[in-house]
Amino acid sequence: MLSRSQEKLLRYLGTFPDALSNAWDVPRSVSLPGLSEAMGVVRSGLNQPLNVLLNEGFIVVRVAHVLGGGSRRRQVYHITEKGRGWLAEHPSEDTLSSSELTTNDASKFSIIGRERELETLLQLLAEERRAVVGGLSGVGKTTLLKAWAAQSTQHLVRWATMDPLSDAYALMQAWFPETTPLPVDPEAMIEHIGQSGKQVLVVDDLHSVEPRHLEAVQHLLHGLHAKEHTVVLAGRLPLPEGFDWPLLKLGTLSPHDAKEVLGDHLDEDLRLEVAKALDGHPMALNLYREGDRLPEAGEDIQAFVEQTMLDGLDEGALEALDGMVLFPRPLPATMVPGASSIDELDERALLRWTEEDVSLEIQHLIRNVRRTMLEENRLTKLHRAAADHWANHLDEPAYAVLHLYHTMALDDDRFVEEMVERFDALMLEQSGAMAVIFDRATVQRPGQENLHYWAGRIAVHRQETERARHHLAGVQSDSLRTELAYELARIEGDEQEAERLLQAQLSGVSDLEGVRWLLRAAVQRIEDRVFDQASAVDEQKVQSLLNQVRLPDDLNTRGSITVSITLIQLTVALLQRDEARVLALVEGLEALSHMHDPIVLHAKFKASLAFGKETHDAHHEAYERAADAQTTPFHAAVVGLTFAEHLVGQGHESARSVHASLPNPSVWSDAGSPGHRYAARWWYLKGHLDPLASAAALREAARCFRQAGCTNAARAVTERLHRVL
Missing domain, CATH: 1.10.10.10 (Winged helix-like DNA-binding domain superfamily/Winged helix DNA-binding domain)
Structure with a gap:
């Protein structure tokens, strides 16, 4: 038996x-x-x-x-x-x-001594559809939620864990890891979550949310509850303000239950003595090993943890433990510094693993206790070692941002060079982390203007205008201040201020740099529209910008600038429905290159869609020729957007399949403003083609247009959204 x-x-x-x-x-x-x-x-x-x-x-x-x-x-x-x-x-x-309790999840894990708490949680959710599970570090909040989730067989429980670098979008990514792209707009997130019915959503470690992202996280979670989704939060008390939800406060285990955690190989009286001495604290019980000195009367659990967690660790494991103490988020076990010591730390119950046992971090109670034991010079050494480790993985944004995190902790100005090279890629995938890192840095070094400049760029990218203005006040040098103010005016749609700042910027840069500014401004103006509404582009203003361009003497540079100007003029002619002008400009492009040039083929394709009498099959063949000729996947995808917009305008049934064949916007990690415009057009098309996702897609399209400085287009999308709603 x-x-x-x-x-x-x-x-x-x-x-x-x-x-x-x-x-x-x-x-x-x-x-x-x-x-x-x-x-x-x-x-x-x-x-x-x-x-x-x-x-x-x-x-x-x-x-x-x-x-x-x-x-x-x-x-x-x-x-x-x-x-x-x-x-x-x-x-x-x-x-x-x-x-x-034994869960009915396939993993069949057991939880001891929490039957009453589980029943309370079930009752709260049945009555309120929301709850907070709170308590001390290591008391078993996550374990309780996992047991509840495993028993929730009627609903898929979507799980997210906050960390100090997480924002609201990070929650979306955790809840819907199989979906890409996901919307970033706050209201679009809520719309997206509701597309497939009522959801059951968990946010663990809510206490980790940084003040930088608290308001947006509050908005998302309260908005989800208002839409009748079930939302369960967990975290160390006290939780951030704004979550006055029904609270299930988790205490320690009773001595009777706590002794069961120790197994039945020890004498029952000894198990009861240990359980009482450790006050039934689950994490302390897991750390206990036979022969450990138990806390004296009056000693707290922290003293026991401090004493036992390092006992017997070899030098390599201790070094790995201290390095992991600085982790701002769980990391893949295959990538962490000190990976050779993982097994020893795991055997000692010092590690906390994510779902599927892929990523790990130090148990939070252990981390908090050990962090207080480290002196400043030791922390500096650990940050330096971590920065050196992640410097070998800069091609991956998730690790590049960790290199930045540790570099900033060292007060190392090398971050500036990294930002210049990697800003677009980091902002696309690590926007929330970047915001936290630079906000912390500006608080620690408020007089360092380059920190405020980059923090302002981040805020502009995230369309957080008040925060951008705050950082703008910390930028004193004229060129940086003008550049940041110009970007802010663009996303706010203040055309007069943007024009004034553009002219100010032109006065302080070289002729060649001035040409780049003028061409970017002209492109932004001609792209500030949606394909299915009458153009509101100020063509005279576009020509005024082009008239300021000074062609350089260098023939190669002069040639590429001439092509850019011709393409802008071609778009204006297409908007004016001036067929003769369009054909003349296409011929001019062909004269500068050859008939099979990718730019020429795309221009001819646009002209054919606008004025040609060809059949759909002929148009499709021309699309494939133009797309196949492009030198980058991005430019090929832009040709596809052009065709998909035409098909939607014609009401053609193949519009959906062409759109579905296009890369989603998250592919373009470093495309800058062209990437934002691509994303805006892609989402706007989705709003036409996918009725279920229409509201979320249109909200996200408006956000992307604003990010590209196309505020007229954003307003047009918003008007369509109102009609849809």
Whole structure:
């Protein structure tokens, strides 16, 4: 007859396929740390039941590489044919005590001593559709939510975990990892979430949200509850202001339940003594090892954690632990510094793993305690080592931003060069993190204007105009101040101020740089429109900008500028429906190059769509020729946008398939304003072609047009949105 703990282990291992017993790589779930988490008991508490099962021949143990568990191979456990036979002969019965819950999730993990709290949570959600689970670090908030989520078989529970670099968009990415692109506009996010019915959404570690992003996170979560989605929050108390929701305060475990966490291999009186000495704190119980000195009366749990967490760690593991203390967010186990020590730290229950055991961080209680023990010179050394580590991974924005994070902590001005080179890519994928990093930096060094300049650029990119003005006040040099103010005026649609600032900028730059400014301004004006409404472009103003261009003497540069001017003039002629002028400009482009030039083919294609009498098939062939000739995927996709807009205007059924074939906007990581315009047009087309997503798509299109400085187009999109709503 197997004991309860032995049976639970065997049934858990029985959920894994037989093929796993011969696999080279195995999940952490069948290693000792994974079994400990699944059973809800400390690692040492598993030794006795595992040995019994091994002796009975119900399981086997072997050494294998554990996914995400470092380079050293670990012991892993598998059920045998004899073990499966025992399970077949002994169907599962409700043998668990009232203080124990086994989830019906495939992972079958147990939670001890939380039945009453789980019932309270279920009742709160049934009545309110919202709740906050709060308590001390390490008290089991996440574990409780995982147990609740695993029992919620009628609904998919979408899970997100906040960290200090997270914003509202990061929650969207966590909830919908399979969806791309996702809208960034606050209202569009709420619309998008509701497209497929009522959702059940979790936000763990809400206390981590930075003040920089608090208002937007509040707006999202309150908006979701107002739309009758179920929202569950968890975090260390006190939570940020604005979340006065029904609270389930999680305390420590009772001595009776706490002793069960220690397993049944120890004498019951000793387990009860340990449980009382550690005040039933789940994290402290998990750290306990036989022989550890227990806290004296009056000592707090922090003192015990401080004493036990470092005991016996070798030098490499201690170095890895301290490095991980500085993690601003969980990181993939395969990428972290000190990866060779992961297995030792995991065996000691010092690590917290994300879903699927892919990413990790130090347990928050451990992190908080250890951080207070580190002196300033030690922190500096750790930040330097981390910056050097992530410097080898700058091509990946998620790691480039970590390099920036640690570099800024060192007060190292090398960040400026990195920002110039990587701003667009970092802002596309790491906008929330960038905002936090630079806001912190400007608070710490308020007199450093280059920090305010970049913080202002970030705020403009995120369309946070008041915050951009705040940072603008910290920029004193004329050129930087004028540039930042110009970008702010563009997204606000203040054309007179933008014109004044453009002229001021031109007076302080070289002729060639001035040409770039003028051409960018002219392109912005001619693109400030939507394809299916009468153009509001001020063509005289566009010509006025072109008249200021001074062609350089260098023939190559002169030629490329001439082509750019001709393309702008071509767009104006198309908007004026001036066929003769369009054909003349196309001929001029061909004279500058050749008939198969990508630019010429795109120009001819536009002219054909505007004035030609060709069939749809002929137009489609011309589209494919023009797209195939382009030198970059981005330019080929722009040709596709042109064709999709034409097809929507014609009401042609193939519009949807052409649009579906185009790359989504998140592909263009460094396209700048052209990328913003592409995104705006892509979302605007989606608003026409996808009725279910229309409202969210139009909101996002308006945001992207504003980001590109096309505020007239943004207003036109908003008018269409109002008609849709």
